[in-house]
Amino acid sequence: MDITHIEHQTAPRLEQDIHNFFTQVRFGSPIPPMTHDEHIQKIIEQTAQVLLVYFREWNELMFHHRDSDCSFWVTQFRNAYFTVLQQFDSRQHYFNPTAKHTAKWLAEHVLNKLKQLFATTGFHEALHQSNEQYEKRVDHLRELYSEVSKLSVDAPDLKFYLSYPVGTELLQSVDQVIQSFRVFEKKLTSLPWFRAQVIFSYYHLIRDSTRNCYVIRFYLTFQKVFYCNDIDYSVDLLRLWQDATHGMGILLQIPDEETQHSNGNPFGFDPDGLFNFPEPKNPLDDLGDLPDTVTSVNEQMNKICIATRGFKIFNGKKW
Structure with a gap:
């Protein structure tokens, strides 16, 4: 697998999948008699299966681009990934599956961390601030261009x-x-x-x-x-x-x-x-x-x- 595949295919795919996971966890509701906890666990298991299809790709993405700037949802995933990784081996920057710590184990633990994060008011404030800063930057560039238009x-x-x-x-x-x-x-x-x-x-x-x-x-x-x-x-x-x-x-x-x-x-x-x-x-x-x-x-x-x-x-x- 080449690095450009990770950049052009894997990262956008992961961005979409984690965004979908967030919307399901945040806005989805269980169908009775399923409880809320059962509903969330089902979402985690289903999303883990989606991620396992291209486990090798996103696992390599985490290693190769650990020092890069990533898009919003990939960044959330990366933070949860390294948090889980450091819990059982603080020296590791790359996950090697074992009989005990399988790829499925990693995916589900990362998603559980994300579930906990998405439930906090701090995350929603961070999401709001990120969008607000982005909007201000776009508006600033518009203003700069408009100022130039007045000069010529x-x-x-x-x-x-x-x-x-x-x-x-x-x-x-x-x-x-x-x-x-x-x-x-x-x-x-x-x-x-x-x-x-x-x-x-x-x-x-x-x-x-x-x-x-x-x-x-x-x-x-x-x-x-x-x-x-x-x-x-x-x-x-x-x-x-x-x-x-x-x-x-x-x-x-x-x-x-x-x-x-x-x-x-x-x-x-x-x-x-x-x-x-x-x-x-x-x-x-x-x-x-x-x-x-x-x-x-x-x-x-x-x-x-x-x-x-x-x-x-x-x-x-x-x-």
Whole structure:
């Protein structure tokens, strides 16, 4: 199993499963004559069976990404996982099943810990605060972009897609992508035309669910007076992105939405193919497409559940 499978498949699956477990424990009710305790125990047993189907994957996720930033529900699972692990061996960072401590034993004990956590008022306050902080950050970025719009009315927005060619998906872990992007961004901001013309930059790391490949939506907002139609800014961006990725980076060419099917999504669809979304044309559109809460699992684009510690999945800056 490769690390990218864990990032693109296992982590989002675990995020969904733990969110489902929370909603069942929190909002489900027993059907008489079943008691409340029997109802909860049944949910734990059923969820444990769901988790056991891909035990090896999430067990490796816990080890490989123990120092990463994870999405909300994966983080809750990881905290419970290591709490259970440390109870019988404080030296362990990885669970090796034994005759006494089986994979089923681990799954049920982790879920029991989560059940206890989800019943506390402190957890619900933490959930509320996480969503509130997320909402404030999104609003702050909207305000920054709006402020810039006042400095240059009808400021041009250029959109780029930083990614990798077909066939290199297994070579690009999220840590490598983020490291390359940081190098790219640092070099870009040192260019004379960037310092003179760009008044706002914005990025959003997403997943191409068709290829299981990372893509970075990258926007540059220019001072309209200084923007030059005759300059192909993509030339410099491609050069810097290739430098940062050891020659592997590409700029994806995405056709205008008008030339595609209505509401076409170039990066894949949800599992049932029910929701298709157009690509955002500017940072404000992208912010508007974000889910309402950080704890949501019903996103328009596939949720990124693992990232390098301290890295923001989306962010903008006024220059």
